[in-house]
Amino acid sequence: MTELLTVERLEAGYGEARVLGGVSFAMKQGETLALLGRNGTGKTTLINSIVGVTTHQGGSLRFRGEDVTRRSPEARAALGIGWVPQERNIFRSLTVEENLTAVARPGPWTVERAFDMFPRLRERRANLGNQLSGGEQQMLAVTRALVLNPKLLLLDEPLEGLAPVVADELLRALARIVKGEGLSAIIVEQKAKKILKLADQAIVLDRGQVVERGTGAGFLADPAILERHLGVGAGTRPPAGVPA
Incomplete structure (x- = not known):
């Protein structure tokens, strides 16, 4: 390695x-x-x-x-370098899908593949960030970092x-x-x-x-x-x- x-x-x-x-x-x-x-x-x-x-x-x-x-x-x-801070830093006024498409970069982690990882987010793809539970917001924060296709x-x-x-x-x-x-x-x-x-x-x-x-x-x-x-x-x- x-x-x-x-x-x-x-x-x-x-x-x-x-x-x-x-x-x-x-x-x-x-x-x-x-x-x-x-x-x-x-x-x-x-x-x-x-x-x-x-x-x-x-x-x-x-x-x-x-x-x-x-x-x-x-x-x-x-x-x-991808980052999921304690504060999560999601866009609360955007939908789940908009949160992801706004930051996504080319690479193996696409928005659809991220939804495969967290099916709950696919179900809520049209919900605003401020309509999610704390757990769903954390899943979205992790997913936002993933679709940036980081190395770390x-x-x-x-x-x-x-x-x-x-x-x-x-x-x-x-x-x-x-x-x-x-x-x-x-x-x-x-x-x-x-x-x-x-x-x-x-x-x-x-x-x-x-x-x-x-x-x-x-x-x-x-x-x-x-x-x-x-x-x-x-x-x-x-x-x-x-x-x-």
Whole structure:
């Protein structure tokens, strides 16, 4: 597998405030990385820094062989970085279909193929964004990122606030996207054990620094890691369709 993203000694924050204090990691094309940590440890800031919407204060980022440290968010998106922020950022005054056709780019992920992934959205293709449930809005946010045909998908707390049945439906779709389709992803999620089942790599942030790194399987096999850094005890079984 070829190198996709390399983050070296990254320091970043907002204005003069520093949140990340020298974060380094790398991932190859086709890999999924679980980004873990308690609230306020810098996870969202790291995602935002890869997108390019924070203040760069040191270190570097390379994406698909190019130095993107000083590139704009638009330039990074054009290179293939897709983003699903916590706020979802859907167009609430447009229909589901308009939300997708407004941003779609040529590639394997077409609007119809995205509807195949989320049949519920096909049923609501004429509904406005503000007429959708929270779970449907999250599905639309993920789908909007997919039809941009990214090389790397960044997902910030994709299961947050969703009813368990909806969260499981979305998790099965994510498993198809990253395991079945091989799309690289970085996933921030408080429900660590659910996401680790999808992850090739995992890192834990604390106070803006990487304090633990390993494989998803390795983290799951050592409950002390999650207990120490996240306060997570015994996990639950994954929903049907998610790799065990």
